[in-house]
Amino acid sequence: MRPLTEEETTILFEKLSKYIGENIQLLIDRPDGKYCFRLHQDRIYYASEEIMKLAGTMPQKGLVSFGTCFGKITKTKKFRLHITCLEFLAPYAKFKVWVKPGSEQSFLYGNHVLKSGLARITENTAKYQGVVIHSMSDVPLGFGVAAKTTQECRHTDPLQIVVFHQADIGEYLRHEDSL
Template identity: 60%
Template sequence: MRPLTDDETKVLFEKLAKYIARNIIHLIDRPDEPYCFRLQKDRVYYVSESNMRRATAIGRKNLVSLGICFGKFTKTGKFRLHITALQYLAQYAKYKVWIKPNGEMPFLYGNHVVKAHIGRVTEDIPEHQGVVIYNMADVPLGFGVSARSTVDMRKVDPTGIAVFHQADNGEYLREEDALF
């Protein structure tokens, strides 16, 4: 595992800022112990510094993963968040969308969220901003990108797309091989 370069860190933080805005600081400067981001092959892991130091005793070829996989860098240099980062995105999310029970299964099968499935949303969501999707019992189901602002969501017809799907908990089953 190696530290991220300045360019990689910039790309990662820009992606995270779409979902958690200035709360990125809470990921790094935690009260319990400091955490950091490390790169193993093309995957970015979020790991405590104490565990990272312990892992230096393991050879790079033998180390499969360490910490929580936040996502991976594509061949074009872009960063793609994985569903494994949902725990932290949900904890620090700025914009949230709650979906009704009849909309949970379509979302968990990888479909976009339509307006008819929305139970409630946080105010002032801008267009093309990262949102975390919850069910009505406040359980995080996944995340996506808002297709419209909050004001425009109210005007669209019930079958119009409100949130573009990015990742959901169903990926643990659908893409089991690609996540880790």
């Protein structure tokens, strides 16, 4: 477990800014204490300073994880968000997409969001912008990347992809099934 380097911090913050913009500061300085990001075995964890100090007392080989895993840094120095960070991204997301009840299941099986399953989309969503996908009852289901702008979504064919799938809460079940 170690603090992030300057390069790793830049990679993490660039990825997070696609989804939550300038709200990254709200993740670090929270009302319930100060939080930080740490790297452990190519994974970036988000934890309070108290938990981080307690984890620091453990031997490195005995420490499996601590805090919440936000994602993994790949060998090619790219950052991939894990679904475990959804509860932290959803409240601060700048751009959101709501899917119809019939399309929720399709999205939770790992499929992209089609225009026919789109219920609402945040105004002024740019192409390739990170979005958080919600059900119509405002339950966060996952996150993805907008394939079309808000204006293009209004005039596109119902079978066109409007959001590329990145991660969803159904991954827990699919991953457990493969073990």
